Amino acid sequence: xxxxxxxxxxxRVGVLVFDGVKxxxxxxxxxxxxxxxxxxxxxxxxxxxxxxxDALTSIGARVQVSCAAADAGRFDTVVIPGSELPPEKFVTxxxxxxxxHLIGNARRVASICxxxxxxxxxxxxxxxxxxxxxxxxxxxxxxxxxxxxDPDAIFVRDGNLYSSAGVAAGVDLALALVEEDHGxxxxxxxxxxxxxxxxxxxxxxxxxxxLSGPAPRSPLLRGVVDRICADPxxxxxxxxxxxxxxxxVRHLTRLxxxxxxxxxxxxxxxxxFGMARDKLHTGCSVTEAAMAxxxxxxxxxxxxxxxxxxxxxxxxxxxxxxxxxxxxxxxxAVS
Numbered sequence: 510x511x512x513x514x515x516x517x518x519x520x521r522v523g524v525l526v527f528d529g530v531k532x533x534x535x536x537x538x539x540x541x542x543x544x545x546x547x548x549x550x551x552x553x554x555x556x557x558x559x560x561x562x563d564a565l566t567s568i569g570a571r572v573q574v575s576c577a578a579a580d581a582g583r584f585d586t587v588v589i590p591g592s593e594l595p596p597e598k599f600v601t602x603x604x605x606x607x608x609x610h611l612i613g614n615a616r617r618v619a620s621i622c623x624x625x626x627x628x629x630x631x632x633x634x635x636x637x638x639x640x641x642x643x644x645x646x647x648x649x650x651x652x653x654x655x656x657x658x659d660p661d662a663i664f665v666r667d668g669n670l671y672s673s674a675g676v677a678a679g680v681d682l683a684l685a686l687v688e689e690d691h692g693x694x695x696x697x698x699x700x701x702x703x704x705x706x707x708x709x710x711x712x713x714x715x716x717x718x719x720l721s722g723p724a725p726r727s728p729l730l731r732g733v734v735d736r737i738c739a740d741p742x743x744x745x746x747x748x749x750x751x752x753x754x755x756x757x758v759r760h761l762t763r764l765x766x767x768x769x770x771x772x773x774x775x776x777x778x779x780x781x782f783g784m785a786r787d788k789l790h791t792g793c794s795v796t797e798a799a800m801a802x803x804x805x806x807x808x809x810x811x812x813x814x815x816x817x818x819x820x821x822x823x824x825x826x827x828x829x830x831x832x833x834x835x836x837x838x839x840x841x842a843v844s
Contacts, residue, residue: 519551520690523584523611526556526564526572527592529599533676534590534621541683544699550691557581559607567593578607586686587615590679591622591642596652600626619671619686621679628670629653637667642675661819680705729754730764734776741781742803747773782817785810789826798822 522542524535535556542552558564561577575581589608592599608627612618620628625641626649628634635655640646646660659665664673664682673682680703688696700706725731733754737745750773751761765773781802788798799810807822814822 519553520585521583522552522554522586522588523581523615524554524556524588524590525578525604525607525611526558526566526574526590527599527601527604528565529592529594530564530566530572530590531592531622531676532566532568532570532572534592534624534679535588537677537680538588538590538619538621538683540703541680541687541699544702545687545691545695547702548691548695548698550687550695555581555584557607557611559601559603578610581611583614584611585616587611587618588679589618589620589624589627591620591624591626591675593623596623596626596630599623600630605630617669617671617686619673619682621673621682622675625649625672626652628672629656633670634667634672637670638665639667639670639672640665640674641672642678644675725764725768727764727768729756730761730768733761733773734769737777737780741777741784742801744803745773745777778813782813785813785822786825789822795822795826 522539524539526535539554542550542554546552555576556572556574557576557578558574559578561574561580563574564572566572587608604627609631612633618628618633620639620641622642623645625634625639625645628639629649629652634653636657638657638659639649640659640662641649643660646658650656650658650660662674663678664671664685666685671682671686673679684696684700684705687699725734733750736750736753747758747762751758754761756764762773765771765776769776771779781804785798785802785804788801789795793801795810796807799805799807802810804810804813811821814820814825818825820828
């Protein structure tokens with residue numbers, strides 16, 4: 510891979526890479542800028558490392574860089590990609606020093622995925638909104654409580670600082686930067702050329718692998734949770750659950766808040782939503798999924814999906830049910 514992607518004098522985009530860098534985190538955005546160069550844009554994309562050494566990526570490919578951060582000159586935009594390595598492994602003093610040097614005169618700075626930890630460690634995100642991959646958002650918020658972490662955003666802009674969710678979200682962010690520089694028409698042409706959405710509907714919650722949450726610790730609460738999970742469609746109430754557990758409503762509510770960080774009603778809704786989502790994955794219709802999970806109507810399930818994920822259940826099913834099924838459907842459509 511060439512260390513410089515250029516199309517004449519224009520905006521310089523510095524991409525800081527390091528050992529363990531997630532390859533798609535920086536290749537995706539770089540391709541957006543390079544594709545924009547097929548039109549009127551003039552981006553010079555420069556790969557940099559802290560000391561000028563080549564970087565070993567997440568897939569084992571060694572990437573050639575142009576120079577060390579100290580010798581890289583000034584940039585219009587600096588991009589900090591992420592890694593699957595834990596932050597304490599890849600956010601090194603050398604990487605922080607290189608980032609600090611690069612952003613000194615940059616007009617804007619963008620992090621991709623866990624690259625947000627680099628900006629956070631430098632204090633750049635204090636008092637600002639930011640995001641990262643959904644599996645890192647809770648940890649980022651815990652480590653840096655002064656950051657307003659948005660767990661559902663595909664990307665966030667706060668002043669001249671930009672942050673995005675995981676991997677492919679870097680493409681979304683780069684398209685937004687191109688639109689900011691050259692307008693929506695060019696960004697749309699780039700998106701069409703790369704066969705990606707110019708702007709995806711919904712937030713990153715729709716891409717989360719599971720509806721995860723803490724497990725109950727006490728045997729009493731485990732029994733209540735088992736009852737809910739065994740029949741989510743049953744009209745559970747806090748009163749009926751407390752009667753089943755032979756405790757007061759107040760005591761049961763306290764247990765739910767302490768161990769599961771939800772009220773009983775919120776937990777029932779959480780389990781029902783998970784069941785409905787699983788039913789959609791297996792090919793059930795929206796109505797069938799709604800009935801199985803106890804929503805009462807497809808409209809109630811639709812409202813729940815829009816509230817939680819920002820898209821309808823039918824849209825969600827189209828995107829995540831099966832690539833093979835969509836291929837068959839497309840074949841039938843043209844035959």
